[in-house]
Amino acid sequence: MVQRKSSTHYVSVLLRHARSIGLDVKKILEETGIPVDFGEAEEAWINNELLANLVKAIWSGTNNETFGLDPTPMRIGTWALACEFMLGADTLGALFRKGERVLSYLAPDSAGLKIHHEGSYVVVMPQVYLGERDPDRFLIEFMTALWHRFPSWAIDERIPLKEAFFSYPEPDHSHFYEELFHCDVRFQQSACGFMFHERYLKRRIARTLVELEAWLRNSPADLLYMPGRENSIQVQLKASLIEIAKESTRYPAFESLCRDMAMSPQVVRRRLADEGTSYQQIKDAVRCETARSLLLNPENSIIDVALGTGFSESAAFSRAFKKWTGESPAHYRSSRLET
Structure with missing residues (x-):
């Protein structure tokens, strides 16, 4: 079976954050099976399952689905409950509307979703904490990828994006963004999010609640997966x-x-x-x-x-x-x- 790869940049970011909030990094590395030297590597590649293990370890260590990066915690299980609610939609458009609605009740104010139209395109804007606790912008990258890949999984079809945009200056690892989102990426914009053609809103939901359980179990690995890294x-x-x-x-x-x-x-x-x-x-x-x-x-x-x-x-x-x-x-x- 071909192994999927993710960047060790994300390992470095998460371990720096874990260390800053007092988690036992040595224990995390032992439990996740991540080599110690990967904690400092920014330009290497790691088996996606190891990155997923790290994400889950920090979720567990913080009891917070925003990794402790957002000052306002998001309780473990919030995202799973939101996904279960959204998957009850008939179409992709209804799924996004349910997403807006459920997060307005379940999530902290800094972790919602806003959607509007610009001509024939849909603009999806995750509401994510962007403060000094997250200098590497990990949370917005993670949540933006999530709001693209979960809906794509739900209709069993990758939604092609016209553009992704972010409100902060271009980071050193900006070249990862094009690999994550497969589209033009702009920085220093008025908000963060992405755009796709409105015709996809009519796509029928193809996944079931039974399949959702497996997707949630594997999703940390898939969200930061960069297609094509398994082969040159x-x-x-x-x-x-x-x-x-x-x-x-x-x-x-x-x-x-x-x-x-x-x-x-x-x-x-x-x-x-x-x-x-x-x-x-x-x-x-x-x-x-x-x-x-x-x-x-x-x-x-x-x-x-x-x-x-x-x-x-x-x-x-x-x-x-x-x-x-x-x-x-x-x-x-x-x-x-x-x-």
Whole structure:
């Protein structure tokens, strides 16, 4: 089974907070199975289940679903009760209306929900504590992700976001936001939240109360999960292009492949740069592998191989092939076919 990954940035944030409010961090690490050195790591990746264990440990240690970050506690079980109430809705629109209503009764004033329309888009704004007790803005990230991922789970379909926005200056880890929300992200706005098209409000609720119990048990792991971290981006892109090359000599636009992976082009470019490559390099590698395979069949002429790898004439193909391999196509073929 593929392991999902989350950033150790969140481990560092939660452990710093746990230490600041007097929780026994050494005991928490022992109970959750998180390596001690992960408590200081900001740019590594951790099994999602370990992060979920940490979230639950701090919930238990504080008896507070806002981790003790909000001065006004939210009692353990509040969110589960709200989810049970919301899941009684028929549609996504009704679910959000129920969410507004139930939190107005159950949650502290700093932990509600506001929803309104802007043209054909729905604006969802979690009401979350943003004071000095939470300098890393963990609570707003967590709750904003929750208000996107729980409704998506409820209709069994990821709701594509037009934009996410936040009221504070861009943090050092801002690149995580695009991976969490898969959309353009803006900072120093008048409020915090996200937007999606109103047509999703008509989606029917697909989940049951029986399924809710399992979702709540696993949800801490899923909320801060960053899709795509279980495999390198270049591996995913290369696999897609190899399959496409079997059927066509034309490669799709980069933006189209990003949509297929449910990730923004900006995130994919940055991830590729982290891995020391680019889309063009991956595409060239696939074309080179395809050309090598075609050249080993003596019935294919050089122009056939050129056309089969997306070139319109043999001279351009020969120049590219020599750049990739250091050999001309003719020399590559003759040296491999010699007996």
